[in-house]
Amino acid sequence: MSVPATVREIRLARRPQGRPVAADLLVAETPAPEPEPGRVLLRNRWFLVFPGLATLLGDTPEGSPYPSIEPGDTLFGPAVAEVVEAPEGSGLHPGDLVAHGQGWREYAAADPAALTPLDGALPDPAAHLAPGAVGYGALTRTAPVRPGDTVLITGAAGAVGALAGQTARLLGAGTVLGTTGSPAKAERLRRLGYDTVLVDERTGDGRADGPGRAERFARQLAEAAPEGIDVLLDTVGGHQAEAALAAARPGARAALVGLLSGQFGDTPAADGSLRLDAFQLIVKGVQVAGYANAGHAAVVSEWLPRLGGWLRSGEITFPHVKVAGLDRAPQAFQDMTEGRYFGTVVVEL
Template sequence: MSVPETVREVRLARLPQGRPVAADLAVVETPAPEPGAGRVLLRNRWFVLFPGLATLLGDTPPGTPFPGIGPGETLFGPAVGEVVEAPADSGLRPGDLVAHVQGWREYAVADPAALTPLGGRLPDPAAHLSPGAVGYGALTRTAPVRPGDTVLVTGAAGAVGTLAGQTARLLGAGTVLGTTGSPAKAERLRELGYDAVLVDERTPGPERAERFARQLAEAAPDGIDVLLDTVGGHQAEAALAAARPGARAALIGVLSHQLDGTPGSSAPLRLDAFPLILKGVRLAGYANDGHAAAEAEWLPRFGAWLRTGAITFPHTRITGLDRAPQAFQEMIEGRYFGAVLVELG
């Protein structure tokens, strides 16, 4: 496979002022990378856009496990690449597909130890970029689903939520509820098997939170057993107020904070601790601890479910690196359903 003399990558052009926009990013040409001794040269095939990247553009919040990205630096994220060159002792051959974290560029160089060969575990190699393992890990470890449970997934139309609702059902949930800000997305979520979808349209004022709480009370009059929260804010507050005795809650995102352009790294919740204590509600964040084990368990189950049609991988494919900045802005604005992948020729 011939490698061009110059290749393209996406860099941060300027620090975002509030919510990131396409103009904050720039597609630039750079000399093709040289693999060097013991290194692997990759041609990227797909990479995934994810909302959490917005928090890495500039100074990162304390405790963030990833470095911040400054002006002039190349963006990064999960990707599937094809091996172009590899050391003889690496176990890799040209043409092999591997997972890595150097997305947002056409070619990358990596240490063999940082690459995960894909083999044929999934029927579509691009499905390795789904964040399904996050929801699976949360629903089997942090907030385990039990047969017959009522499960609420906030931000259900996102990359995590579209798979988490399906996964909850396969794990035995009796009722699966979701939230979204779009009536059109609500209809698509019902097609994925959500029993009811709460539409939380963005309107200013306290009425929004009150309206959402009423919707939840109507959809789950007896309360909820499991919360998988990707949104935070008033949705998480209402869900925890509706928790049944012994309920479990996994916090895995704060989209309401990340996507509204609010500066700062805090995402406060207002909770009444007394009923949570009386009900014995378990509330925990789903972090990276144990994620490798969840991923190893998820992949064969995901592959089997995909092959039988028990689960689908909702996503949009954007063709071409030059379209990635605009697609990132549109994802932040909530225009997509499911995951967003950039496909490189």
């Protein structure tokens, strides 16, 4: 495979002011990477468009596992690539597919130890970019689902949520509820197996605001689950998490995995704080814990063959959008933050 002399990548043009927009990013040309001895040359095939990037483009909170991205820096994130050249003895060969962390560019050079060869576990290699292991880890470890449980997944139409609702059902949930801010996604969620969809509508451009919104959401939840919930997988935070925890039944388990309500820098929930009734949590013995994928390699190894089996048997679907071409990546990022997609979003090169 011949490599062009000049290749393209996405860089941060300027720090977002409020919500990130496409113009915060730019497409740059750069000489093709020339790998040093021992390194692998990769051509990216797909990379993930994900909300965590918004956190890295702003004032990255203390404790973030990843460094912040400064103007002029090349973006990074999960990608699936094809090996172009590999050093002898690395076990890799041209044409092999690998997962790695240098998305948002056409070509990359990498240490073989930083690459995960794909073993055909999943029928669509792009499905390796879906953050399904987060939901699986949270619903089997932090907030385990028991047969017949009532499970609430906030952010149900997102990359995590669209797989997590289906996973909760396969793990034995009796009733699965989900939330979305986009009314048009409710029917698709029902087709995915959600029993009840709570629509917590945002204003047109994706902003989360409006008086009485928290109270309306809490009322919807009380009507949909009058006896409360057993398990919460929360990707949204803010008033959705507060209402869900207030609806926890005795012995309920809650896994906090994301902060969509504050991630795009436009709501007071951006600091991740929650108002909780500690007395109720204590007397009901409710367990609340955070869950992050990093450091859970065993969960990923368990999840991938299960996902592959469920995809092949048709018990699960992989809701996703493939956006064609690097040029469209900046707009895809803005569109993702505005809720214009359903499921996992990848750029296909």
